Amino acid sequence: MTGGAPEVWRVPPLPALLAAILLIACAEVGGASMVKFKLELTRWARSVMLARPAVHGLVGVRDVDEQAIDETLVKFDAALRLFHLHAEGMGLVIIATTMTAATLVRSDGARRALIALLTVGGAGYPFGYLLWSALIPYYGIQTGKTLAEWLVWIPFGGATIVAAWWLAALLGARLVRRA
Amino acid sequence: MAGAGDPRSSSVFGARVRRKEDARLLSGHGRYVSDVELPRMLHVAFVRSVHAHARIRRVDAAAAAALSGVVSVVAGDDPEFARHRLRACSALPGYVETEQPILAWPTARYCGEAVAAVAAVDRYVAEDGAVLVGVDAEPLPAAVDALEARGSGATVHDGAPGNVLLSRRFEHGDVDGALSDSAVVIERAFRTNRQTAAPLEGRGGVAEWNAAEDKLTLWSGTQVPHLARHGLAEILGLPQNRIRIVAPDVGGAVGVKGVLYPEDVALCLLAMRLGRAVKWVEQRRAGAVRLRAERPAVVWRPRVGPVRLRPGRDAAVASLTLLRRVEYARRELRMRRPPLAVVFVGLLIIALGETAGAVMSQLRPQIVRYAQSRVAANAQAHGLAGSAEYDSEITARAVYSAEAGLSFFHTHAQGLGPLVIFASTVAATAVPWRRARGALYALFALGALFPLGYLAYALAALEWGRDAGIEAAESYILTPLGSAAIVGLVALGALMVMGARRGRAA
Numbered sequence: 001m002t003g004g005a006p007e008v009w010r011v012p013p014l015p016a017l018l019a020a021i022l023l024i025a026c027a028e029v030g031g032a033s034m035v036k037f038k039l040e041l042t043r044w045a046r047s048v049m050l051a052r053p054a055v056h057g058l059v060g061v062r063d064v065d066e067q068a069i070d071e072t073l074v075k076f077d078a079a080l081r082l083f084h085l086h087a088e089g090m091g092l093v094i095i096a097t098t099m100t101a102a103t104l105v106r107s108d109g110a111r112r113a114l115i116a117l118l119t120v121g122g123a124g125y126p127f128g129y130l131l132w133s134a135l136i137p138y139y140g141i142q143t144g145k146t147l148a149e150w151l152v153w154i155p156f157g158g159a160t161i162v163a164a165w166w167l168a169a170l171l172g173a174r175l176v177r178r179a
Numbered sequence: 180m181a182g183a184g185d186p187r188s189s190s191v192f193g194a195r196v197r198r199k200e201d202a203r204l205l206s207g208h209g210r211y212v213s214d215v216e217l218p219r220m221l222h223v224a225f226v227r228s229v230h231a232h233a234r235i236r237r238v239d240a241a242a243a244a245a246l247s248g249v250v251s252v253v254a255g256d257d258p259e260f261a262r263h264r265l266r267a268c269s270a271l272p273g274y275v276e277t278e279q280p281i282l283a284w285p286t287a288r289y290c291g292e293a294v295a296a297v298a299a300v301d302r303y304v305a306e307d308g309a310v311l312v313g314v315d316a317e318p319l320p321a322a323v324d325a326l327e328a329r330g331s332g333a334t335v336h337d338g339a340p341g342n343v344l345l346s347r348r349f350e351h352g353d354v355d356g357a358l359s360d361s362a363v364v365i366e367r368a369f370r371t372n373r374q375t376a377a378p379l380e381g382r383g384g385v386a387e388w389n390a391a392e393d394k395l396t397l398w399s400g401t402q403v404p405h406l407a408r409h410g411l412a413e414i415l416g417l418p419q420n421r422i423r424i425v426a427p428d429v430g431g432a433v434g435v436k437g438v439l440y441p442e443d444v445a446l447c448l449l450a451m452r453l454g455r456a457v458k459w460v461e462q463r464r465a466g467a468v469r470l471r472a473e474r475p476a477v478v479w480r481p482r483v484g485p486v487r488l489r490p491g492r493d494a495a496v497a498s499l500t501l502l503r504r505v506e507y508a509r510r511e512l513r514m515r516r517p518p519l520a521v522v523f524v525g526l527l528i529i530a531l532g533e534t535a536g537a538v539m540s541q542l543r544p545q546i547v548r549y550a551q552s553r554v555a556a557n558a559q560a561h562g563l564a565g566s567a568e569y570d571s572e573i574t575a576r577a578v579y580s581a582e583a584g585l586s587f588f589h590t591h592a593q594g595l596g597p598l599v600i601f602a603s604t605v606a607a608t609a610v611p612w613r614r615a616r617g618a619l620y621a622l623f624a625l626g627a628l629f630p631l632g633y634l635a636y637a638l639a640a641l642e643w644g645r646d647a648g649i650e651a652a653e654s655y656i657l658t659p660l661g662s663a664a665i666v667g668l669v670a671l672g673a674l675m676v677m678g679a680r681r682g683r684a685a
Contacts, residue, residue, distance in 0.1 A: 007359040009514045009604060089593040093529055096597040100522055149540070157537055164530035171523040178519070 012098035016115055019123040020094035027087030027126070034080050045076050048137035055140045075141045079133035086126035090160075094122040101167055110170070114163050121159030128152030200428075209428040212383040212400045217456040220385070221250055223446060224305035226295040226312045227465060228287035231321035232333060235285050238295050239313035246311060248304035251453055253445075254295040254312075255284025260448060263414050265441060273346060275339045281441045281448065287316065288335050291468035296445050298457055380430025381461035384443055386450035395447055396423045400430065402437040410439040411447060517603035517620060524624045525599035532592025532630065539585050546585070550578040553641040560644040580645045584637025591630035595664070599627040602671060610674045619667055619674070626664025632656030 011017070034041070049056050049069055056072055058065045097118045105111040128148045135144030203209060226238075238254035253260055264278040283292045295312050299305035322328035322335060328342040335342055358364050385398040395417060401407050404424040412419045429436065442459060449457045516522070539546070554561050554577045561577055563570045606619040632652045640648030 007516055008361065008364070009516050010363070085590065089590070089597075092597040092601075093593060096600045097526065097529065100526060100600070103516055104519070104522070153537075153540065157533070161530070161533045161537055164526065164533050168523065168526045168530045171519060171526060175519055175523055 008103075009099050010103040012095070012102040013115060016094060016098040016119040019119050020091045020098075023087050023094065023123050023126065024091035027084050027091065030080065030087060030130070031084040034077070034084060038077075041080070042073060042077075045073060045137040052138065055138070055143075072136060072141060076133055076136045079129050079136065083126050083129035083133065086129060090122045090126050093160075094119055097122075097164060097167060100171075104174070105167070105170060110166075114167055117159045117163035118167075121156045121161075121163060124152060124156035125160060128156065204428065211380055211428050211430055212385060212398050212458075213380075213460045215385045215398045215427070215458065217385065217387060217458075220456040220458055221298045221300065221449075221453065222302040222305045223449060223457050223459040224297050224299070224302070224309040225293040225442060225445075225459070225465070226297065226309045226314065227468070228283060228290060228292045228294050228314070228316065230287055230316055230318045231290045231323060232319040232335070233287045233316040234319055235283060235287055235294060235314060235316045237313075237315040239315070240295065242313070243297055243308040243311040246299075246304065246308045248300040249297060249308040250300065250455075251298040251449065252295060252308065252312060253282065253298075253449065253452075255280055255282035257282070259452065260284075260445070263444060263448065265410070265414065265439065265444065269345070271345060271347070275336075275344045277336045277338050277344065279441060281444050286319075291465065293441060293445065296449060298449055298453060302460075375467065376433030376435045377463075377467065378429075378431030378433050378435065381463060381466045382436060382440065382442070383458070383460035384446045385456060385458045386443075386446035387456040388447070388450040388454065390454060393417075394421050394423065395451070396425065397443065397447060398425045398427060399443060400432070400436055401426050402429070402432045402434075403439075406437075407439050407443065411444065414444055415447060415451075514604055515607035517600070517607045521603045521620045521624050522600060524627045525596045525603075527596075528592045528599070528627050528630060529596030532589050532596060535585060535592065535634075536589040539582070539589060543582075546582065547578055550581045550641055554578070557642055557644070560642065560647065562644070577641060577645060580640045580648070581637040584633045584640060584648075587633035588630045588637070591633060595627050595630055598664075599623045602668060605675070606671055609678055610671070611678045612674070615670075615674050619671055622663045622667030622670070625660050626667055629657065629660040629664055632660060 046069060049072060050058070053060070053065075056068055058068060098115045101111055101114040101118065105114060128151070131152055132144050132148035135147055138144070139147065200209075228235075235255065238256065240252035240254060243249055243252045255261060260281045261284060263281050265281070266276060266278050268276060281293075282296065283294045287294060294314055295309075297305050297308035297312065299308055320331075320333035322331055322333040322342055328335075331342065333342075334340055336344075380400055383400055387396045388394075389396070395411070395415070397407065397411065399407060401424065404426045408419055408422045408424045411417070411422050411424075415422075442461075446457050446459055551574055554563070554574045561573055563573055603620055603623045606616050606623070610616045610619065632655075635656050636648050636652035638648075639651045642648070643651065
């Protein structure tokens with residue numbers, strides 16, 4: 001980064017923008033699907049859970065099993081909702097942060113690395129909730145969460161966090177130098 | 180009506196030009212320098228430096244001079260050649276004038292520079308003699324890259340320590356202003372290749388000295404006979420009326436025959452010394468090495484930005500003919516960047532929000548334990564009664580409140596970070612008043628800190644109880660900072676409308 005910062009925003013690379021837009025579109029579709037297909041989704045999750053009683057601790061007693069299934073379905077629904085919310089938010093975060101990196105980071109290598117991390121991390125992270133939601137009926141809440149964490153949240157979320165702090169540090173250093 | 184392109188037109192513009200020389204040239208009746216034949220004429224071959232930079236210690240001409248048919252061998256240390264120098268003058272300020280020897284001595288400054296000349300009865304003997312000339316040279320550090328040459332240790336001329344003969348800066352118009360108004364600014368470094376022209380006919384010359392009349396005649400395939408005469412007169416100390424330059428048919432020049440070369444002077448000096456006409460025709464290979472090289476390794480660092488475009492219309496933005504490159508802007512898009520500090524605040528909030536989300540996920544057991552311990556430590560604030568069942572429920576609610584505070588911080592930070600960046604970008608672009616923009620930036624930056632209220636709430640709820648925590652967070656952070664964001668957004672809308680009206684009025 002150097003002192004000659006452009007006065008206008010530079011458009012981030014097309015793949016970054018495309019990823020952000022697609023993510024927002026996925027979020028919209030996810031939100032709509034949650035409402036439109038709520039019954040179908042619940043039925044599907046319930047049938048999968050009933051086929052795996054050991055995973056969900058079902059004991060064959062209706063009252064106990066219904067409570068367990070209801071609690072799991074709440075998490076199943078929450079995971080879908082979290083995908084919707086996070087995808088909406090991360091789409092905007094990708095645009096804002098990659099635009100900042102494209103404009104204010106002069107070093108080619110750092111800029112490319114930041115944009116790649118922010119795009120891949122930001123676009124991938126919300127799908128962890130979708131994965132968790134899909135895994136809950138098969139593997140249970142906790143196992144599904146662990147899988148989603150190691151497969152998606154930690155690598156993709158970690159990439160975003162590292163890139164966001166890296167970018168903030170570069171900007172902060174620049175502000176300090178100016179001061 | 181006789182118009183452009185009509186052979187009857189009296190205007191030269193657009194009119195056909197009758198080619199008068201075609202019949203003569205195409206039928207083989209052209210007369211070039213190499214066609215000039217004079218009585219007792221000698222032929223010259225040059226010995227050239229194989230080093231880009233070298234100190235010449237000795238030129239051994241004995242073997243060449245002993246070759247049958249060789250009439251003369253001269254080197255740069257010959258007093259008659261050493262005292263004559265080419266000097267390119269310029270009135271440009273800061274120009275460093277340097278001298279160029281006719282034959283390199285004691286330093287060769289580029290690969291292909293003439294070091295010695297062999298005059299013989301024919302071209303073949305001259306070339307054979309040139310091969311026999313021994314040049315004892317000590318290679319010196321060479322400057323082969325235009326950028327690296329600047330200020331490098333390989334000084335080409337002592338008179339130009341930084342290897343810079345002329346430094347000029349060209350400016351026209353408000354470049355910085357135009358670039359700052361551009362939708363896209365492309366800044367790249369371009370490196371061009373070294374290049375040289377290659378006319379069909381190489382360089383060459385025939386020099387004849389008439390001692391009886393003190394007249395020098397030079398047949399030269401030159402583009403600039405008058406410049407050549409002027410230069411020769413100055414270098415040789417002859418009146419211009421004693422020098423005749425004959426430019427016969429020229430087999431192409433492409434610019435490289437537009438200067439006076441050391442070889443031209445060497446031919447004249449040899450003719451004057453030997454009293455016989457001398458002829459030299461350049462070899463293609465020597466020409467490729469020796470000819471004036473252009474733009475070697477020049478690095479251009481253009482900043483190309485689109486000119487002001489009409490909204491909604493595609494247009495070419497700028498072109499550098501040199502680069503053969505044209506950039507296009509799709510549409511007018513001048514989204515100005517807000518101050519760094521505002522961007523930094525937005526980015527910081529995003530990073531904090533991301534981190535909070537990860538912390539909530541990965542450290543949940545620790546957070547819960549900490550919250551439970553704080554509730555227990557502040558039993559009175561939470562109204563713990565000593566009943567295990569009741570206290571457990573109270574504690575669970577308090578912990579839930581703290582977790583909710585963290586969660587709200589995470590989601591609000593993720594939302595407000597981009598919001599601040601985008602809203603301040605709109606302000607920077609659409610609000611024409613500087614002070615108003617400054618006020619908006621301040622409001623947005625304060626508003627961006629709004630999510631910190633939820634973080635404070637999470638902590639305060641554990642220390643002072645849920646209601647007291649909410650009250651404290653609302654009173655000191657959420658309400659003032661949230662209001663700042665709301666006021667900023669409303670003001671932005673109002674200022675945009677006012678700005679648009681002012682623009683229409685203007």
